[in-house]
Amino acid sequence: MKYIKSTILTALTFGLFVLCSKPLTIGGNTLPALGQFFNPFEGFWANTQESIESGAVFNFDNLSAEVQVKTDERGVPHIFAQNMSDALFVQGFITAKDRLWQMEITQRSAAGKLAEVFGERALASDTHNRRLGNLHYAKKRLVKWHELASEESKSYLEQYAKGVNAYINQLDPKDFPFEYKLFNHSPVEFEQLHSTLIVTKMAQRLCGREEDLESTNLLAILGPELFQTLYPEFDPNQSPIIADSNQTFYETPLPILDEEDTYSYQAYEKPNPSNGSNNWAVSGSKTKSGNPILCNDPHLGMTLPSVWYEIQIHTPEVNVYGVTLPGIPGVIIGFNEDIAWGVTNVSHDVTDFYEINWLDEAKTTYQYLDEIKQVESVQDTIWIAGQDPFIQTLKITEIGPVMFESDHASDQDLIMRWLVNEMPQTFELSTFLDLCKAKNYEDYRAALRSYSIPAQNIVFADKHGDIALTVTGKFPLKEAGQGRFIHKSLTADNLWKGFIPFDSLPHAYNPEQAFVCSANQRSTGPNYPFYYNGFFDHYRGRILNQKLAAMDNITVEDMKQLQNDEESLIAQDLLPTLLDRLNQADFNSAQKGMIEHLQNWNGYYTKEDIAPVIFSKWWGNLYQLCWDEIETLQQDYAVNKPASWNTIALIKDQPTHPYFDIMETPEKETADELINQAFEKTYTELKDKINLEHYNWGYYWSTDIQHLSKLPALSRNGLEVGGYMHALKAIRGSHGPSWRMIVELGDYPKAYGVYPGGQSGNPASPLYDSNLDAWAAGEYFELQFLKGLDDNRFKTDYSTLTFKKS
Amino acid sequence: MKIILHITLIALTLFFVPQYTIWWYIGPIAALVGFFIPYGKTFSSFLISFLISFIVWGISTGILANQNDMILADRVGNIFGVSGFGLVLITGLFAGLLTGLASASGHSLRQLFK
Numbered sequence: 001m002k003y004i005k006s007t008i009l010t011a012l013t014f015g016l017f018v019l020c021s022k023p024l025t026i027g028g029n030t031l032p033a034l035g036q037f038f039n040p041f042e043g044f045w046a047n048t049q050e051s052i053e054s055g056a057v058f059n060f061d062n063l064s065a066e067v068q069v070k071t072d073e074r075g076v077p078h079i080f081a082q083n084m085s086d087a088l089f090v091q092g093f094i095t096a097k098d099r100l101w102q103m104e105i106t107q108r109s110a111a112g113k114l115a116e117v118f119g120e121r122a123l124a125s126d127t128h129n130r131r132l133g134n135l136h137y138a139k140k141r142l143v144k145w146h147e148l149a150s151e152e153s154k155s156y157l158e159q160y161a162k163g164v165n166a167y168i169n170q171l172d173p174k175d176f177p178f179e180y181k182l183f184n185h186s187p188v189e190f191e192q193l194h195s196t197l198i199v200t201k202m203a204q205r206l207c208g209r210e211e212d213l214e215s216t217n218l219l220a221i222l223g224p225e226l227f228q229t230l231y232p233e234f235d236p237n238q239s240p241i242i243a244d245s246n247q248t249f250y251e252t253p254l255p256i257l258d259e260e261d262t263y264s265y266q267a268y269e270k271p272n273p274s275n276g277s278n279n280w281a282v283s284g285s286k287t288k289s290g291n292p293i294l295c296n297d298p299h300l301g302m303t304l305p306s307v308w309y310e311i312q313i314h315t316p317e318v319n320v321y322g323v324t325l326p327g328i329p330g331v332i333i334g335f336n337e338d339i340a341w342g343v344t345n346v347s348h349d350v351t352d353f354y355e356i357n358w359l360d361e362a363k364t365t366y367q368y369l370d371e372i373k374q375v376e377s378v379q380d381t382i383w384i385a386g387q388d389p390f391i392q393t394l395k396i397t398e399i400g401p402v403m404f405e406s407d408h409a410s411d412q413d414l415i416m417r418w419l420v421n422e423m424p425q426t427f428e429l430s431t432f433l434d435l436c437k438a439k440n441y442e443d444y445r446a447a448l449r450s451y452s453i454p455a456q457n458i459v460f461a462d463k464h465g466d467i468a469l470t471v472t473g474k475f476p477l478k479e480a481g482q483g484r485f486i487h488k489s490l491t492a493d494n495l496w497k498g499f500i501p502f503d504s505l506p507h508a509y510n511p512e513q514a515f516v517c518s519a520n521q522r523s524t525g526p527n528y529p530f531y532y533n534g535f536f537d538h539y540r541g542r543i544l545n546q547k548l549a550a551m552d553n554i555t556v557e558d559m560k561q562l563q564n565d566e567e568s569l570i571a572q573d574l575l576p577t578l579l580d581r582l583n584q585a586d587f588n589s590a591q592k593g594m595i596e597h598l599q600n601w602n603g604y605y606t607k608e609d610i611a612p613v614i615f616s617k618w619w620g621n622l623y624q625l626c627w628d629e630i631e632t633l634q635q636d637y638a639v640n641k642p643a644s645w646n647t648i649a650l651i652k653d654q655p656t657h658p659y660f661d662i663m664e665t666p667e668k669e670t671a672d673e674l675i676n677q678a679f680e681k682t683y684t685e686l687k688d689k690i691n692l693e694h695y696n697w698g699y700y701w702s703t704d705i706q707h708l709s710k711l712p713a714l715s716r717n718g719l720e721v722g723g724y725m726h727a728l729k730a731i732r733g734s735h736g737p738s739w740r741m742i743v744e745l746g747d748y749p750k751a752y753g754v755y756p757g758g759q760s761g762n763p764a765s766p767l768y769d770s771n772l773d774a775w776a777a778g779e780y781f782e783l784q785f786l787k788g789l790d791d792n793r794f795k796t797d798y799s800t801l802t803f804k805k806s
Numbered sequence: 807m808k809i810i811l812h813i814t815l816i817a818l819t820l821f822f823v824p825q826y827t828i829w830w831y832i833g834p835i836a837a838l839v840g841f842f843i844p845y846g847k848t849f850s851s852f853l854i855s856f857l858i859s860f861i862v863w864g865i866s867t868g869i870l871a872n873q874n875d876m877i878l879a880d881r882v883g884n885i886f887g888v889s890g891f892g893l894v895l896i897t898g899l900f901a902g903l904l905t906g907l908a909s910a911s912g913h914s915l916r917q918l919f920k
Binding site: 002003005006009010012013014016017020021034035036038039040041042044045046047048049178711712713714763764765766768 | 824825829830833837848863866867870871873874875877878879881882883884885896897900901903904907908910911914915917918
């Protein structure tokens with residue numbers, strides 16, 4: 001008996017200890033090794049303790065002089081150094097202290113190395129990112145940067161990485177950021193390549209959109225006439241960034257395709273269309289104080305930790321404040337004592353596809369213009385946590401990777417030429433490093449010359465009263481219409497013919513209207529001599545131009561309100577038509593009530609209001625009913641539905657277009673019938689909810705600020721904030737204003753800012769989400785732009801760190 | 807006297823071993839304590855080690871959680887579907903169960919030599 005008891009007890013104990021010593025996979029989710037995870041002294045509990053206390057002193061031989069860091073109550077570090085090289089070393093160290101895990105996950109995501117941490121569920125994303133060539137080209141890009149950068153700027157990148165590693169090297173495993181413990185991995189050394197990959201990741205988000213495959217399929221199936229009606233290139237109502245007096249755009253000619261020219265590939269996941277931004281600058285002549293004011297709010301995926309990290313860098317030559325991406329040295333959006341700058345995305349289409357002409361069955365050689373070229377085959381190994389690695393072969397050609405390979409028709413294999421994979425001609429990061437020290441308009445223009453990807457509308461204002469905006473970046477020189485569809489062959493004619501010269505880029509400097517602005521709309525009016533296509537906003541740009549033109553005596557308060565403005569022109573464009581064509585004869589009181597809400601609505605997507613819910617659902621249902629034909633096509637082909645703006649134009653101008661007929665019914669429907677049916681559907685969906693007290697726009701359109709792992713416990717979900725993707729307060733799902741900044745220039749700038757998160761990436765820290773409630777309420781913090789170490793204007797009890805040269 | 811020695815050794819093990827060496831060394835050490843300093847029956851050995859370990863890890867984490875205003879405890883508790891305080895208890899129970907079993911195993915092995 002006692003033998004049995006003893007054996008059972010010992011086996012049970014041994015089994016339990018073994019079980020708790022290894023990570024467990026339950027239902028596809030990996031749990032950390034529980035014993036170490038719960039260990040109060042080394043596991044996650046240890047993350048409740050700050051590993052670096054205020055007053056700490058560090059010694060590093062990478063420094064040339066002492067560096068002081070004062071951190072304010074929001075966790076913003078203010079770095080005081082004797083030169084930029086020392087400052088960036090400390091920036092790397094401090095950023096790692098707050099955001100190490102985020103930096104690693106971001107670079108891993110770009111490189112296609114997530115499955116190493118998260119296992120098989122990340123494999124699809126890794127495989128795609130590797131096929132895009134991210135890792136392959138980032139390595140080449142870094143080599144090129146080293147060739148092109150001055151000794152000084154090269155040292156910046158190096159010092160930043162060294163700073164990150166100095167932090168990693170002094171870390172005791174018990175102080176590893178919480179997520180390393182949760183997901184069972186350890187920090188990897190930070191390389192300069194990781195900074196390059198983080199640039200690639202941003203470029204992928206911002207200039208990775210294309211629809212060549214989808215458009216080619218559509219044109220081949222629908223024919224040019226119908227395609228032109230449903231998918232025109234130019235919105236006549238748009239309000240370009242650099243407008244012309246004339247607004248007549250001419251559609252570019254379409255290639256002739258027939259049904260055999262379709263492709264059976266599945267489209268890959270494209271970047272979120274809500275990646276965009278607003279920025280503007282107003283001249284002193286329009287402001288109450290007489291000083292220019294510059295504003296910027298980039299709309300990106302809003303996550304915890306936040307995409308942005310706030311910082312001030314002070315040296316004898318430079319005093320700059322702003323935000324950067326963890327992993328990138330310097331400041332990307334910000335201001336110094338003389339100037340301020342901000343960015344919005346340009347969204348030109350910078351991806352083209354070409355059918356490859358293979359010269360052998362094994363697909364090793366291909367025709368490139370007059371030459372026979374060997375394809376570069378890369379055996380690409382993707383490591384997967386807890387599993388055997390996945391190996392794929394990448395085929396790299398002269399102009400980019402083979403992105404699509406057909407298993408039945410090798411003549412349909414497609415090469416992808418993507419601007420991000422082109423080798424740079426300048427050290428691209430020097431733009432932001434130069435802007436940090438720019439003093440005037442000339443310095444700003446000089447800084448932009450080295451910029452290439454992802455193209456940005458860079459707005460500028462300075463204390464001398466100048467304002468400007470430049471559509472900045474590398475843009476391929478193309479024939480009219482080039483790059484909208486897949487090229488059937490690769491010829492000298494359809495390759496890019498260089499890039500638009502910097503001095504020919506669209507640009508405004510102190511315009512008569514006394515403001516410059518951009519919101520991801522088309523860059524230029526019809527007179528601009530260079531062709532480009534892309535993915536442009538149709539509502540925010542228009543309303544921004546209208547509102548700024550109407551404003552005068554502007555104050556910072558006005559600018560805060562404008563960044564939080566919830567009005568959208570889509571309601572103005574569409575609602576009167578909908579109401580006009582709705583047959584209300586037999587409506588019951590509840591239906592009449594809904595109509596009344598809409599009639600009284602001012603077009604603002606305010607969280608307390610119910611009208612935007614009714615309108616948004618009505619419009620959504622209508623859009624769905626309009627494009628049943630395209631939905632049917634989507635079962636066999638990669639195709640996209642027509643744009644919202646054009647759907648609205650067709651409903652208004654061509655209500656009897658055959659595409660408004662619903663295919664599965666015998667009747668011939670028109671747009672008007674669809675409007676009525678869509679309303680009926682909306683009524684059925686809403687009738688039981690509409691009178692519930694909590695049911696309003698805020699509830700319906702709530703936003704989730706998710707942790708990068710999407711774990712709800714580390715996220716702040718269900719925030720009711722209002723706004724709409726087509727309003728200046730551009731919120732949609734987890735996308736929206738990821739940083740709001742307002743800078744009033746003058747003798748010494750006064751600035752305000754907020755982002756939906758907090759400086760610390762540690763979920764144990766009160767600073768993990770400490771800015772979030774202010775952001776949700778549309779409030780701002782005054783940014784503590786310190787004049788020097790002894791500046792006490794903000795009456796803050798700063799914590800301090802000292803970095804000494806050893 | 808034995809009980810005091812048993813309690814002291816288990817408490818010191820639970821406090822120092824996970825800080826300075828590998829956490830699962832508490833298993834073999836608790837088993838040795840159960841073997842060489844047996845207290846009462848096997849179940850008593852389990853219970854006393856369970857309680858002491860529960861208290862040492864429970865209090866240690868309770869202090870950490872409290873200093874941190876329960877911010878992390880609540881977040882991690884949420885992952886496991888419990889409150890922050892629940893997570894402190896779970897941490898204590900976790901240590902108690904493992905150490906208790908190890909100590910009982912040691913105790914039961916000693917019985918074989920009687």
